Structure formats: C-alpha cells, structure tokens
Amino acid sequence: MRQGQPPSQPLDTMLLFERGDSNNGTAITHEVLSLIHQEKGENSYPWTLYTSLETHHVNGDACVHCARLHKNGAGWSTGLHSEVFNHARGVALGANIEMSSDFTGPESTEVIGLNIQAVGGSRPMQHGIQIHDSGNRFDTGINLKGTFKNAGLAMHGNAIALDEKGEITVRYRGGKIEFLNGKKCIGHIDVNGEDHAL
Numbered sequence: 165m166r167q168g169q170p171p172s173q174p175l176d177t178m179l180l181f182e183r184g185d186s187n188n189g190t191a192i193t194h195e196v197l198s199l200i201h202q203e204k205g206e207n208s209y210p211w212t213l214y215t216s217l218e219t220h221h222v223n224g225d226a227c228v229h230c231a232r233l234h235k236n237g238a239g240w241s242t243g244l245h246s247e248v249f250n251h252a253r254g255v256a257l258g259a260n261i262e263m264s265s266d267f268t269g270p271e272s273t274e275v276i277g278l279n280i281q282a283v284g285g286s287r288p289m290q291h292g293i294q295i296h297d298s299g300n301r302f303d304t305g306i307n308l309k310g311t312f313k314n315a316g317l318a319m320h321g322n323a324i325a326l327d328e329k330g331e332i333t334v335r336y337r338g339g340k341i342e343f344l345n346g347k348k349c350i351g352h353i354d355v356n357g358e359d360h361a362l
Contacts, residue, residue: 165180168182332344340355
C-alpha cells in the first residue's frame with residue numbers, strides 16, 4: 165500500500181506500507197500504522213505489539229526491531245519515543261531490558277543490556293546518555309542495584325564531572341585518583357599509599 169512518493173528502501177519484506185507527505189498547513193500527526201489497545205481486566209498480560217525472532221545466522225546482523233531516522237529539518241526528532249503516565253501502585257518503566265546468557269563455549273562473547281555507539285558524522289555529538297529532571301522529580305539520577313562482579317561503574321580513565329560546567333572533575337591516572345579544577349590538578353590520592361583518614 166503506497167501513498168505519496170516516499171524514498172524507496174532496499175527491503176525484502178512480505179508486507180509494505182509506504183507514505184509520503186508534504187504538509188505546510190497546521191501541524192498534525194501523520195501515522196502509517198496505529199494500534200489502539202485497552203485492557204480493563206485485572207488478570208492479563210496485555211502486549212499491544214509482539215515481535216519474535218529466532219535466528220541461527222553467522223554472517224550479518226540480527227535485529228528484532230529497527231528504527232532508522234534521517235533528520236533533515238530543525239524539528240525535535242527521535243528514533244524511539246516512550247511516554248508513561250503512572251496512575252497506580254507498582255512498577256512503571258519507560259523501557260525494560262531483560263538479558264540472559266547460557267553460552268558455555270571457550271570463545272569470547274559479550275552480552276550487553278544497552279549499547280550506545282557514536283558511529284559517524286563529521287562533528288562531535290554532545291551526550292551518550294542524558295537524564296533530564298525538571299526540579300527534583302527524580303530521587304536519583306542513576307540507581308545501580310545488585311552486586312556486580314567487578315565494578316558498578318567503570319569509567320576506563322574518563323573523568324566524572326561534579327559541577328554544572330564540567331570543570332570540577334575526578335579521574336584516575338598513573339596510580340592516582342586526581343581531583344581537578346579545569347586542567348589543573350588540585351589534589352590526589354596515591355592508590356599505592358597506606359590507608360589513612362582524609
């Protein structure tokens with residue numbers, strides 16, 4: 165099914181909906197597919213959209229859901245958007261990722277819950293992860309639960325900024341935990357030194 169003249173995509177697909185729009189009047193939403201779902205029963209697992217993939221491929225990339233955005237205008241845009249309005253007790257999550265691994269072979273393998281990569285472009289991007297709080301709405305910016313095998317937060321030589329401008333930082337370098345104001349080190353702890361009160 166095709167409406168308008170959107171760019172063709174190199175897809176080997178069984179079902180294809182295409183839509184191209186040129187709206188210059190009042191800004192309104194344009195959808196290709198909309199799913200509306202309401203569940204009022206108390207005993208239910210309401211899943212509005214279910215996708216499943218089983219793959220045995222070796223060469224290539226597997227992806228259950230692919231979202232690709234080409235942003236050519238100044239408008240706010242996102243590849244994935246989730247809105248949650250909590251009106252009851254219990255847990256409400258904007259996104260939930262559950263991982264497991266039972267591979268026992270000798271080869272190296274990596275299982276990563278969330279992977280963010282900077283892969284291209286001619287200019288630097290600003291933030292890998294950004295958390296907004298409009299005035300004490302979150303009790304905690306990042307909450308790490310559980311017991312981790314090696315480290316709860318691995319910085320790999322990168323500094324942790326403590327102020328809004330990012331000038332007061334803490335980093336590890338050359339056997340020292342350094343406290344910096346800009347590029348100037350204003351104090352350090354020798355990690356090979358004896359235990360002592362600070």
